[in-house]
Amino acid sequence: MATALKDFKWVGTRAVRPDGVEKVTGRAKFGADFSLPGMLIGKVLRSPHAHAKIKSINIEAARTLNGVKAIITGSDFNELPSEWVPAGEVQINFRDLSRSIMARNKVLFEGHPVAAVAATSEIIAREALALIKVEYEILPHVIDVEAAMSPDAPILHEDLFTAGVEPSPKTASNIAKRVDYSSGNIDDGFKEADVIIEKHFTTQPVHQGYIEPHATVASASEDGQCSIWTSTQGQYVVRAYCSEVLQLDISSIRVTPSEIGGGFGGKTTVYLEPLALALSKKAFRPVKMVMSREEVFRSSGPTSGSSMKIKIGARSDGTITAADVELKYQAGAFPGSPIMPGCMCALAPYNISNAKVVGYDVVVNRPKVVAYRAPGAPISEYAVECVINEIATKLNIDPLDIREKNAAKEGTRALYGPQFGAIGYIETLLAARGSNHYKSKLHENQGRGVASGFWFNIGGESCATININTDGTAELVLGNPDIGGSRASLAMIAAEALGIDYNKVHPIISDTSGLGYNFLTGGSRTTFAGGLAVNEAAEDVVRQIRERASKIWDIPEEAVTWEDGFVRPAGTNAGNFEPLSLADVAGMAAKTGGPISGHAQLNAQGAGPGFGTHICDVEVDEETGRVTILRYTVVQDVGKAIHPSYVEGQMQGGASQGIGWALNEEYIYDEEGKLQNAGFLDYRIPVASDLPMIDTIIVEVPNPRHPYGVKGVGEVPIVPPMAAVAGAIADAIGVHLTDLPMSPPRILKELNKKQ
Amino acid sequence: MKTHITTTVNGEPEEFLCETEQTLLDILRDELNLTGSKEGCSSGDCGACSIILNGRLVCACLVLAVEAEGQKIETIEGMADGEELHPLQKNFLKDAALQCGICTPGFLIAAKALLEKNLNPTEKEVRYWLAGNLCRCTGYDKIIRSVLNTAEEMRRK
């Protein structure tokens, strides 16, 4: 195995990505770019109400409209048992998933699908939707998490009883679950504290905001074979979910991932795929479905909004003595907010002896939340980081110093159980302190904030195949959609391990039939786990090359060595033969035993946890309340950057999403529980003129469990920005804000209060 | 009733039939199979559908197909000159100015329109010019740098 310290030929370079030309010329096929002959267009009828009983659905008029080929409603779906079953790495309640993509007796959020139509044109499909008559009985609804927890709140699910409380409750509740973690004794801890800060925070749900709306084409044939082309973070996950929801054999479904125009967690589930497939199964023609931007906002994503109480105590030297954290996360219409990781991450960067974290998973009449970059972590860590910043201010300690004093390091036991291994948190703090940014001076109305963040990073199931062609070039078959340069990073690993030119490795993303199961692109796992699989497949190739060379030279296999892309006899005893390159051996493959093809299938373990620290400078306009980000630096331990440009890209992209979360993004609901800002005009994600350049400092503390030292990268960068921005605003105006987003009206209100 | 429209697309004469409510983006993508222009919002807010219409940068989702009569349309598919990529395309690759790539055609077209007007833009000018193009992946940093690099390179030529 290569070691993380060796000099590499490809790993660590900024090679041009193999799929690049396709993407700058408009050739690359994304979800909506795919078409089939005879294709129908599918459209979804969505609930106009936040909460209502469906009394009846009449599809007669729509069915008889010329050009309508199929209609489905809730009655076309099997009822599935309500249980949490493993689906790849995560647990899924398929009854809830099925009900969330198509309502049964009740609609639970505005935008909840109630029927879908496939017709010969989009215009006819829309006409058909207008002809479907749904009779609703409107029920009281609840949007806010605190309101949903109150005993007299409208109940979403009559069969939902709070898990995790003793004795088990007898009445239904919107609180799906209570979880807690604790260690030591917080009362004793607070007694030791010289300063205690207790604050209440709220955050808004935010959408992943991928620029490509969900899009899919499904085609079912008369013999039961089904094909799906779709924009997804995991073709195997789409296959598994469709097979469960529609009760089909896994092998009858083949899913081909298109290029994916952003996901950030939002494309780790299914919305349209089972509907398109069910329609195609009725019409026996391919069905294409594409969401509008409005549908994306009303019915997909987001991540949880929250209400949180944080109390932290510290001695005057900055040592944190106790932390008491209470988190309430909105799950949307069905249980399953990221409250668990929220609880686990809240205090993870710190070594705190007395701590308690309690979390609640709460259903509300909004779309079911779905993963968004480090799901759960940015919310709780934002609140905790804000309080730590405030303690630092109070004690007049540098915010990086207070973090360093309390930082988790190798051997620190996290509140949720395990001890950390080789983590690089302190290294990020030191790098931040040493940066030019941190040393620079600020002017009037300007402020600086810092914050840190943690995410676990995961491994999981990955497969790879490397087919060596007779000219020594290689096809690299991968199982994870390439969402931001993973073809490049994995081809670099293959080139490195095979000792061949990067440009001779041709990576392709396989459909579900080409490789064994791969978990999805997410959890910051693709370069880590995929890299392990590619490395192992390359080792398999090398083993075969040595075996072939031993045949050619007629010497034992052990007497053949592999180095820098060549097989050589091991010493003079083995014989006196000229070294052979991979291409030389590949050219003789047919004569020496057939094609050379390396495979690996594994369940990657040992993903190294990720830590980052951000520095943010802002200027606050006292007249308008507008916050301008003047300068921003992202520092992160990535283990080893395989392709530094795409590592930086993840850091910059995550930071800007976090800045949007901090300053602008929120869902606005009216009295009736209807979303008022379902478009990019009013749901304002950061644009180029809102941001400065985002500087990056890559810290490399190698992951001992990876041949190249890789840790996950993609998720940590969205964790620190909200608190870093809040800290900068506090530094500028002297007020510690506690509600997101920190939009101009909110800032103005605080400024007025101050005067 | 469909309307018959005659236009020029990327230098080639092109004709098509369209309904009055169809946008130029619908026609480009669904009728002419030019799927390089993307639909991110269909309301003029994301810029993924940016094209150049008679020398002017527009959102194809805001133009009705019938308005294209007699007009000259340039799309991402016409940006490279044979096997020679446009300097912006080359630099976007070199500078890693794309991650998922869905916004890339729109940014390239918009940046090309900018550099045709102003080959010496400041960072601020680039940021404001491209403020109508949304990118959720990159944080814009590498895109802005790449446009500035290209401008400098083209000035030197």
Added chain:
Amino acid sequence: MVKVILTESLAKKYTSGETQITIEANTIQKLFVNLNERYPGINKALNHEGISVVIDGEIFQDALYERLEGVSEICFIPRIGGG
């Protein structure tokens, strides 16, 4: 013998508050059986929404057949997905 670390809430419910227990087992599978024998019901609680096993600080998503020779510490955490 391996040390098993339990969360306080699990401990309250199943081990009369004991958060660190030592138990004999050569695989994770055997560990579950032995734990459940000593603390009936704990198996189901651990498996409720799927867990990952942390073996000496390293998270294993699927660890049922991992061997425990030379291992000193085990804990359980919920499965982590990601965005």
